[in-house]
Amino acid sequence: MISKAIKVKRNEISRIMEFLKNEGLLIEGLKIIKDGDLAFLPVKSVPEGYDSYEMNFEEIPRIRSYIDLVKIPEDLKKYLPRSMDIVGNVAIVKLNENIIEYSREIGNAIMLFNKNIKTVALDRGVKGEFRVRDLEVIVGDGLETVHRENGIRIFIDLGNVYFSPRLSKERSRILSLVRDGETILDLFCGSGAFSILIGKKRKVKIYSVDKNPRAIECLRESIRINKIDNIVPILDDVRTAVNYIPNGDRAIMDLPMESINLLDFVINKSSYFHIYYKTNSPDDVKNFIEGKGLKVENYGLVHGYSPSEGMYYFDARRGA
Structure with a gap:
């Protein structure tokens, strides 16, 4: 020019x-x-x-995304992911099999483009009893991180505890429904993101249950760094914990693969339920929940899993 x-x-x-x-x-x-x-x-x-x-003068190429920095053959760039989950300082990517061999180059480009990213991990699906992400570190320091959202900090060991940043708006929605003085049952709490947000912003008592030991360890650390004293972490299977935890005003059931199948164990423990379930037929799930004696007052899509399947929320009241 x-x-x-x-x-x-x-x-x-x-x-x-x-x-x-x-x-x-x-x-x-x-x-x-x-x-x-x-x-x-x-x-x-x-x-x-x-x-x-x-x-x-030579024009400097504009760098619009990490894709502009990836050093792989041009004909393979069409396979590069256009989106990824960012959890704290960890980027989680899914890669097409055609570009798996370039995973390190892709990871380096992501870190070069976003200076806040310290680890890039390849998502290979889910694994184990606790259905956590099967993550392989491509480049970086490790999978423990502190994620910030909605004014709170969440400590997460992504290699051993499941967490999705795509539920941030949903967690805010639930917070908006909670009133001071409630007793909350976070029945499959995982990293405790719902618990920490509600516990930080409302004067409530929360019983947070999970059978994953590492999840409860992460929750305890999040309680510490957020300086919260109204959460009771419980390491146990929900089907056992319901025998000794108090009844709640509101129960959160964030277990999208199994939640509705566990309703029989918890249905008498709360007046109101926020149920999350992965389905391609939300109307059928609504009918199933109402067949258990609950009245679904509201339901909708949280986020998609595929063109035909999504994760849905169902707000349901007992005795309505």
Whole structure:
């Protein structure tokens, strides 16, 4: 690109560029031309005291996403993921099998583009009894992180505890329904994201149950760093815990693969339920829940899993 330019000494580039920026004279997006001890800077107009030149400057490519930085064959870039989950300083990506061999290059590009990312992990699905993500660290420090959302901090060991940042708005929705003085049962609490948010923002008592030992450890750490004293972490199977925890005003059942099948064990423990379930037929799930004696007052999509299947919430009242 042909542009007006001024000539400066190389050791004065930074100082003069700052001056030009402050005066609104610097043309950004063009590469400085260096010639020995001198350099040419592109300008909109020539400031007083400088000679005017016309130079052909190289345009600096605009970096719009990590994709612009990935060093893989051009014909494979169509397989690069356009979205990913960011949890704290960890980026979680799913990769097409055609680009798996370039996973390290992809991870490096993600970290270069987003300086806040310290680890990039490959999502290979779910694993184990606790249905956590099967994550492989591509580049970075590890899978423990502190995630910030809605004014709280959540400590998470992503290798051993499931967490989805895509529920952030849903957690805020539930918070908006909770009133001071309630007793909350977070029946499959996982990392405790619902519990921590509600416990931080409302004067309530929360009983948070999970049978994953690492999840309860993470919850205890989140309680500590958020300085909360109204949450009772319980390491147990919900089917056992319901025999000794108090009844609640509101129960959260965030177990999308199994929640409705466990209603029989918990249905007498709360007046109101927030049930989450993965389905391609939410109307059928609504009917199933109401067949258990609950009245579904509201339901809707939280987020999609596939073109035909999504995770839905069902707000249901007992005795309605």
